[in-house]
Amino acid sequence: MRRILGGATVIAVLLGAAPAAAVASPDVPSADRLSWTARHLGRQALPARDGWAADGPGTTGGSAATPERSRVVHNRAELVAALGGDNASNATDATPKLIYVDGTIDGFEGPDGTALDCADLADPGYRLDAYLAAYDPAVWGRVAPSGPLEEARVRSVANQTRQTQINVGPNTTIVGLRGARLTGLTLMIDRASNVIVRHLTLVDARDCFPAWSPTDGEAGNWNSQYDQISVRRSENVWVDHNTFTDGDNPDSAQPVYFGRPYQVHDGSLDVTHTASLVTASWNRFSGRDKLLLIGSSNTVGPDVGRLRVTLHHNLFDGVVQRLPRVRFGQVDVYNNHYRLGGDDFQYALGVGVQSAIYAQNNFFTLDAPVDPADLLYDWGGTAVTERGSWVRQGGGVARPVDLLAAYNATHDPDLAADAGWTPTLRRDPVLPAPLIPVLVGPLAGADRLPI
Numbered sequence: 001m002r003r004i005l006g007g008a009t010v011i012a013v014l015l016g017a018a019p020a021a022a023v024a025s026p027d028v029p030s031a032d033r034l035s036w037t038a039r040h041l042g043r044q045a046l047p048a049r050d051g052w053a054a055d056g057p058g059t060t061g062g063s064a065a066t067p068e069r070s071r072v073v074h075n076r077a078e079l080v081a082a083l084g085g086d087n088a089s090n091a092t093d094a095t096p097k098l099i100y101v102d103g104t105i106d107g108f109e110g111p112d113g114t115a116l117d118c119a120d121l122a123d124p125g126y127r128l129d130a131y132l133a134a135y136d137p138a139v140w141g142r143v144a145p146s147g148p149l150e151e152a153r154v155r156s157v158a159n160q161t162r163q164t165q166i167n168v169g170p171n172t173t174i175v176g177l178r179g180a181r182l183t184g185l186t187l188m189i190d191r192a193s194n195v196i197v198r199h200l201t202l203v204d205a206r207d208c209f210p211a212w213s214p215t216d217g218e219a220g221n222w223n224s225q226y227d228q229i230s231v232r233r234s235e236n237v238w239v240d241h242n243t244f245t246d247g248d249n250p251d252s253a254q255p256v257y258f259g260r261p262y263q264v265h266d267g268s269l270d271v272t273h274t275a276s277l278v279t280a281s282w283n284r285f286s287g288r289d290k291l292l293l294i295g296s297s298n299t300v301g302p303d304v305g306r307l308r309v310t311l312h313h314n315l316f317d318g319v320v321q322r323l324p325r326v327r328f329g330q331v332d333v334y335n336n337h338y339r340l341g342g343d344d345f346q347y348a349l350g351v352g353v354q355s356a357i358y359a360q361n362n363f364f365t366l367d368a369p370v371d372p373a374d375l376l377y378d379w380g381g382t383a384v385t386e387r388g389s390w391v392r393q394g395g396g397v398a399r400p401v402d403l404l405a406a407y408n409a410t411h412d413p414d415l416a417a418d419a420g421w422t423p424t425l426r427r428d429p430v431l432p433a434p435l436i437p438v439l440v441g442p443l444a445g446a447d448r449l450p451i
Contacts, residue, residue, distance in 0.1 A: 034072070034100065034177075038451045041198070042070075042098050042175050046238045050427040051279030051310025051332065059236040059279070061173035061196030065098035072100045072177075076109045076166075076185070084169060087162070091192055093169035101176045101200060107164035107185025118208035121159040125152030126209065132257055135212055142214045156209045157225055164205070164226065168192055170234075176200040176242075178447055182228075183247070190232040190273075198240045201446045202228040203247040206264045212257075222263040232273035243284045243445040244268040244291070251289045252344065265289065267322065272296040276306040276329070282313045284445030289320040289344070295327025298353045298380060303328045310425065311336060313436075315444040318342065325350030325379060326357055332423040334360040334430050337440040338375075341367025347374060351381030356419040359403075361388035363436040368394030373406040376415065383416035390433040398434060 046059040053059045062069070071082035079101070080086070084093035108116045125148060135145045145153075164185045168174070170192045176199040183203040189195050207224035214220040228244050231237050246265055254262045268285055270293040271278050285291050294307050307329025316323050316338045323338065324331060326349075338348055348364070349357055364375060372391050376384065384404060392398040408414040431439070442448070 035451065038100070038175075038177060041449065041451055042100060042173055046196070046279060047427050049425050050238075051281065051312060051425055052277045052308040052330075053236050053238045053279035053310070054425055054427075055277050055308070056236060057194070059194055059196060059238045059277075060171075061194060061238070062096045062098040062171055063173065064171070065096040065173075069095055070098040072102050073105065074103050075113065076105055076107060077111060077113075079105055079166060083167070083172070087165075087167055090169050091167040091188070091190055094171055095169075096171040097169070097173070099172070099174045101174065101180040101182065103179070104181040104183060105185070106183050107166065107205075116163065118160075121156060121163060121208055123152040123155040123159065125149070126156045131212075137214055137220065137258055140214075142220070144214065145212055153209050153211070157207075160208050161225070168195055170194050172196070173198070174200070175451075176446060178451055180446070186226045187229045188232075189230065189234050189237060191234060193235040193237070195234065195236075196238045196240070197229060197242065198238075199242065199446050199449055199451060201243040201245065202268075203245055204249045205266075206249060207266070208264075210263055219259060221260055222257065224263050224266045226265075227267040227270045229269045230267070231269070231271045231275045231278055234275050235277040237275070237278045239269055239278070239280045239283060241282045241444070241446060241449055243286065243447075244288060245286045246288055250287055263289075267291060267293050270294075271307060271309055271329075274302045274306045276308045278309045280309070280311050280314060282440075282444045282448070284315045284317065285319050285323075286315075286317045287319065291316070291319055291322045292324030293322055294324050294329050294331055295352060295355070298327060300354070304354065307331070310423070312426075313440050313444060315440050316340070316348070320344050321346040322350060323348040325352060325377075326355035326381075327352040327379075328354045330356045330358070330419075330421050332358050332425075333362065334358075334423075334426070335433075335436050335440075336362045337365070337436045337444075338362065339365045340375075341370050345370060347377035349375060349384065349386075350377050350379045351384050351415060352379035353381060355379075355381045356383070356421055358385045358419055358421065358423055359387075359389070360385075361430050361433040361436070362390075363398075363433045364389065364391045364401075365437065366391060366393045371406075371410075372401050372403055373410045375403050376407040378411065378413075378415060381415065383419050385417065385419040388430075388433055400433075
């Protein structure tokens with residue numbers, strides 16, 4: 001069982017880990033009524049050798065938090081207070097802190113508890129209808145927007161950032177109690193190493209003011225600002241047993257402007273701007289477009305030698321692209337389950353500039369129209385190590401498939417078969433791919449741990 005469940009709390013309990021101290025705070029209702037298992041989960045560090053986040057000093061998050069910095073939070077104001085008290089400066093609060101989320105926290109909740117909407121955050125000079133009229137390519141041309149309306153949009157984005165981007169400091173654990181949800185907000189982990197985020201459902205981190213980028217692609221694109229979790233300039237981050245979804249506001253339901261979908265969501269979990277040593281395990285990504293971007297841009301620079309990420313035992317369910325898309329980093333992708341299909345599906349593994357993906361023993365459940373040859377996509381990379389993949393297509397019999405050979409048979413130029421490294425940070429042996437759907441489906445995501 002230990003090998004099957006990996007870092008789940010159940011295993012730590014069965015192994016006889018020491019009880020955690022009761023959690024209490026004078027600022028919120030007492031947390032000492034939490035179950036022993038919940039308290040233990042909050043104090044749990046990333047197990048040794050469990051992916052890249054176990055490298056260096058390892059990842060302990062807020063396991064050393066005192067009772068005064070151990071809180072149960074129920075709304076945005078309490079979350080900000082537990083993170084240090086001032087959202088603008090919380091990113092630099094390095095005091096160990098342990099935060100339990102109880103219920104739903106809405107990023108669009110004002111200081112007095114009232115619900116806000118996009119209109120409340122808009123600059124007085126911004127209106128979408130005016131923006132669409134001014135920057136229609138038929139009127140404005142294929143150049144970047146500029147002038148008063150674009151400046152008002154940028155000010156509106158700044159308003160939303162102050163409201164919905166929640167800054168997380170170093171040495172922090174955020175863990176959800178059963179049913180915990182973060183909606184309409186971004187957890188920003190920037191220059192904040194040693195952070196753990198577990199057992200949360202993250203919903204609809206929507207952008208009220210997407211930017212029109214007329215030179216992005218052949219026809220231009222709308223681009224949004226906010227990820228559900230963003231890791232930047234940080235090390236030793238563990239993201240475990242979370243569910244990422246757009247809820248009842250999927251991208252497929254958005255309007256089309258200038259002939260392109262109005263994109264109001266960005267990534268689920270992006271690792272950029274020289275971040276490194278991240279493990280994402282036992283998460284569920286459901287019904288989203290952009291998921292995992294690893295690497296900021298194609299520019300050779302400070303990202304080289306960084307962006308080391310492990311993805312294991314995650315479920316990618318009905319999603320579109322970036323599973324992950326990688327630049328530069330050594331990224332270990334093993335024992336994940338991909339359930340893919342639909343008209344919008346694009347690719348799974350994006351092989352970007354100087355990327356080094358090592359993909360082993362992953363299982364792909366594909367709708368009949370999805371060609372295994374299209375599971376890889378060349379974003380300017382040269383090589384990928386891929387082995388042990390299995391595919392079940394259109395309800396047929398599961399079978400081993402050499403995804404790299406399938407890709408090279410139908411695409412040019414070929415990708416080489418050796419990404420130049422072999423992972424060593426794996427807590428348990430890699431399981432045969434046919435076992436993965438049986439394990440990952442029931443165990444990945446929020447509300448799967450006994451808390």
